[in-house]
Amino acid sequence: MDLGDVSLVALRVFREVAERRTLTAAAEALGFTQSGVSRQIASLERAARTRLLERRHDGVRLTAAGHVVLRRAATVLDEIDAASRELAGMPAEAGTVRLGWYSSAGALLVPRALAALRRTHPAITVTTQEGSTPALIRALRAGRIDLAVVASLPPFRPPDAESPRLEFEVLAERSLRLAVPAIHPLAGADSVDVADLRGQRWIASPSTREQERLGVWPGLDERPEIAHTATDWLAKLSLVAAGCGLTTLPASLVPAVPPGVRVLAVRGGPHEQRRILLARLPQPPAEPAVRLADALRAAVHDVGAPAGAPWPEPLPLRRGTRAVPLGPRRSR
Incomplete structure (x- = not known):
């Protein structure tokens, strides 16, 4: 060879x-x-x-x-790109970090983190790309991004099993909520029973080979009626506000819900939790990546989600499947 x-x-x-x-x-x-x-x-x-x-x-x-x-x-390739930036006269204290994020993280978490980082470390440049969790994991392994904000569903298995094992940190764990039109019969209460969701019309993302359909309440005992499909979360919520159907959303997006939408908890059935993970390759991160990770943790705190939740058992506590922070957490 x-x-x-x-x-x-x-x-x-x-x-x-x-x-x-x-x-x-x-x-x-x-x-x-x-x-x-x-x-x-x-x-x-x-x-x-x-x-x-x-x-x-x-x-x-x-x-x-x-x-x-x-x-x-x-x-x-990363070393060649770094050398090109240095030769172009980039200041020594500056740096670039490439961030990937899944769609819901782009609503509040990523913009708040980037705004905070610009205030505290203006010499750091961040470039971003949106993608599904599988696509972001591939981009991370391919060296196209340095950090990835990805989603994890129960039973919270690591997003891939390739070698070397990636490092994951749980930024937040949040519940799944239901968004209904303010004029909908279910909108009068703070919560609904899962049985009340039978026969409803749903607004959901298209189902793909890599990602299951999002927007329909999980585990319904019927074939749901999909009235509208949309990949963008704001488009889904705007359709809800227009009275076109129901959709799901993570609790962390509640502050961004537009007028005309009521957000409800759902009683009965499995307790639907979702996790936000920060992923990277196992080598020590560069300083810009550490600072961006700090900003993401702070932004999670700002949007009301608990930070730093541990991996659940029975995941083995070995490198690549435990939560491994990217630098020290900052007290607030």
């Missing part, structure tokens, strides 16, 4: 394919042709003298060797 002559272009193409899981999507993101992407991957596999990708009907998956190359490629 001789990777000494591999080009940076091939490494960047390989990272893009590993993150997006299809050659077509990687080509579109990079502005390449699909055949150009295929040639770069082929050159990398020739140098490695082994297959790095497994071609499947639904895309590609990394082989064991592919995971090794991806891990090393991400390190090399």
Whole structure:
């Protein structure tokens, strides 16, 4: 195996394919042709003298060797990018941290954290991207982002089982709530029974291969009637305000609910909890990432969610599955 002559272009193409899981999507993101992407991957596999990708009907998956190359490629590309920033004259105290976040975190948590970080550490630059939890985990492993704010549902298993194990910190645990139109018959009380949700019309996100449908109360004993589909949480709540149906939302988003919407607790059935996790690769984080993690913890506190909840048993307390803070917590 001789990777000494591999080009940076091939490494960047390989990272893009590993993150997006299809050659077509990687080509579109990079502005390449699909055949150009295929040639770069082929050159990398020739140098490695082994297959790095497994071609499947639904895309590609990394082989064991592919995971090794991806891990090393991400390190090399990050170092090259860091050198480019230094050569461009970036001040020594400055730095860039790349943050990924799932949709609900973009409503309050991420904007508040970024606003606070700008006040306390204006030399730090943060770039962000939104994605599903599986997509953000892939981006983290591909070295495209430094931190990821992701979601976890019961039974709260780690989002992936690849090696090396990622480090996770539980930023918050919050309950699931029900959003109903203010003119709806259920809106007169502070809570409703789960049985009252039978026969209702729902506003939900589309169901995808990677992510279950969100917006319908979990565990209903009927096939729900989906009246409207939307991926953006504000669009869902605006449709609720217009009287178009019901949807679910995390308790942490209650302060952002628009007029015309009532937020209710649901009695009966399993107690629906959701967790917000902060994820990173296992190597020690750079100072900008530590500062951003501080800002995210403070923002969680500001929106009324308890911070620092531990992983539940029976998860083994080993590296990569326990809560590992990114630097010291600050007292408030």
